[in-house]
Amino acid sequence: xxxxxxxxxxxxxxxxxxxxxxxxxxxxxxxxxxxxxxxxxxxxxxxxxxxxxxxxxxxxxxxxxxxxxxxxxxxxxxxxxxxxxxxxxxxxxxxxxxxxxxxxxxxxxxxxxxxxxxxxxxxxxxxxxxxxxxxxxxxxxxxxxxxxxxxxxxxxxxxxxxxxxxxxxxxxxxxxxxxxxxxxxxxxxxxxxxxxxxxxxxxxxxxxxxxxxxxxxxxxxxxxxxxxxxxxxxxxxxxxxxxxxxxxxxxxxxxxxxxxxxxxxxxxxxxxxxxxxxxxxxxxxxxxxxxxxxxxxxxxxxxxxxxxxxxxxxxxxxxxxxxxxxxxxxxxxxxxxxxxxxxxxxxxxxxxxxxxxxxxxxxxxxxxxxxxxxxxxxxxxxxxxxxxxxxxxxxxxxxxxxxxxxxxxxxxxxxxxxxxxxxxxxx
Numbered sequence: 031x032x033x034x035x036x037x038x039x040x041x042x043x044x045x046x047x048x049x050x051x052x053x054x055x056x057x058x059x060x061x062x063x064x065x066x067x068x069x070x071x072x073x074x075x076x077x078x079x080x081x082x083x084x085x086x087x088x089x090x091x092x093x094x095x096x097x098x099x100x101x102x103x104x105x106x107x108x109x110x111x112x113x114x115x116x117x118x119x120x121x122x123x124x125x126x127x128x129x130x131x132x133x134x135x136x137x138x139x140x141x142x143x144x145x146x147x148x149x150x151x152x153x154x155x156x157x158x159x160x161x162x163x164x165x166x167x168x169x170x171x172x173x174x175x176x177x178x179x180x181x182x183x184x185x186x187x188x189x190x191x192x193x194x195x196x197x198x199x200x201x202x203x204x205x206x207x208x209x210x211x212x213x214x215x216x217x218x219x220x221x222x223x224x225x226x227x228x229x230x231x232x233x234x235x236x237x238x239x240x241x242x243x244x245x246x247x248x249x250x251x252x253x254x255x256x257x258x259x260x261x262x263x264x265x266x267x268x269x270x271x272x273x274x275x276x277x278x279x280x281x282x283x284x285x286x287x288x289x290x291x292x293x294x295x296x297x298x299x300x301x302x303x304x305x306x307x308x309x310x311x312x313x314x315x316x317x318x319x320x321x322x323x324x325x326x327x328x329x330x331x332x333x334x335x336x337x338x339x340x341x342x343x344x345x346x347x348x349x350x351x352x353x354x355x356x357x358x359x360x361x362x363x364x365x366x367x368x369x370x371x372x373x374x375x376x377x378x379x380x381x382x383x384x385x386x387x388x389x390x391x392x393x394x395x396x397x398x399x400x401x402x403x404x405x406x407x408x409x410x411x412x413x414x415x416x417x418x419x420x421x422x423x424x425x426x427x428x429x430x431x432x433x434x435x436x437x438x439x440x441x442x443x444x445x446x447x448x449x450x451x452x453x454x455x456x457x
Contacts, residue, residue: 141302145246146260148304151200151229152176153258153297155250156184156207156221158192166194173249173258173297174221175309178230182221183336184296185311186212189219197223200257213335213345216327216413217280217311219296220339231298234305236284236328241265247288247310247324249297258297263288263324271406272312272325282410283325284308290324299326308332334414346417348438351381356404357393357426370395370426371408386434388425396424412438 153175159168172188174197182197189195195207205223212219243265250258267285274280286299290310299308308326338345357372370393376384388394395402397411398421415421417440424433 145304149248150258152231153248155198158195161194172295175298176228180223186217186219188296211339211343218335232305234307244302245286249294251291251293261289281406286324347441348412348415349441350383351377352383354405368403371405382436382439386436392425394425
């Protein structure tokens with residue numbers, strides 16, 4: 031099932047393009063750090079905070095005294111001052127010193143520290159290369175996240191083309207790893223090490239994830255010695271389509287501003303509770319360089335794909351046998367509204383959707399009750415299911431709902447789809 035063509039009219043030119051962090055082209059070298067130059071001492075031009083506070087207190091006291099005098103609470107008459115203690119009670123005024131201090135967010139700082147304690151032991155450095163004789167020549171590195179039973183998830187592009195791999199734990203221990211399998215369509219891969227005592231990551235969910243929620247990226251940028259590092263940000267956007275080139279696209283990606291860089295690919299994106307919500311895979315760049323935009327593969331897809339790789343060594347993707355495009359409806363106020371995935375053609379020879387009664391012109395609007403507004407949404411939902419699963423599709427057919435069960439076929443890897451100039455993809 032070929033992926034969307036970014037030259038299509040539905041994909042306007044991007045100011046920024048996206049790329050995964052690919053393997054290095056030569057052996058990894060670790061440069062010797064150079065200590066930073068000692069900065070020249072600066073002479074402060076500001077008045078000390080204590081002095082400002084003292085002057086403020088004095089001025090405030092003078093103002094209070096003046097106010098009390100205007101109210102007649104002070105008198106020069108010594109006779110009245112000597113009167114017996116039967117006068118009305120006199121209110122007392124306390125003047126406090128004003129101070130200024132910078133307050134950080136202890137909750138966020140404490141959360142990041144707690145997340146580091148919990149998550150860092152579950153993140154490893156992945157080193158890949160070629161074995162020449164008895165020598166492993168490293169050609170690149172990335173990150174990985176520990177699953178149950180010694181399995182480790184990373185990106186497909188981290189291990190793509192490598193014949194050998196190994197993992198480095200946070201404490202520096204290094205082990206050879208077996209590549210169990212990988213999937214280019216979702217950019218995920220699974221490694222295996224036969225050692226005990228590893229700390230598996232806790233899985234979270236993106237179901238209730240909202241923009242602005244705390245997001246923490248844990249990986250090993252630049253393949254540095256010393257293990258994983260942690261960066262803090264938020265969820266910037268949901269369900270992004272990330273196009274690497276004309277042949278590779280990822281759908282339903284999480285976007286974050288937590289800094290991600292080379293070597294972080296395959297690392298963990300976790301929520302405020304330290305639970306996995308995604309595997310970091312790519313960043314957005316422009317001519318000016320990195321733009322503070324990182325992308326992660328949602329945890330639900332990670333779980334589905336890694337489980338299948340562990341069980342079978344490969345991944346098969348569901349296919350309903352259609353060619354489609356984005357369906358846009360007209361709102362009452364004249365706006366154009368994304369409203370579904372329109373079937374423009376059925377796959378020749380076989381089509382599970384066609385067999386179920388769906389036809390060109392139908393706009394698929396739900397998959398198992400989950401709303402679908404674009405062709406990309408449809409692909410995201412289909413990839414959460416296995417070949418052979420039965421799903422229920424709902425379509426808008428000339429304003430009338432049409433619903434039917436569909437059994438997913440296997441995606442044909444090599445067959446070209448029917449051509450359609452307006453089609454961004456097939457499913």
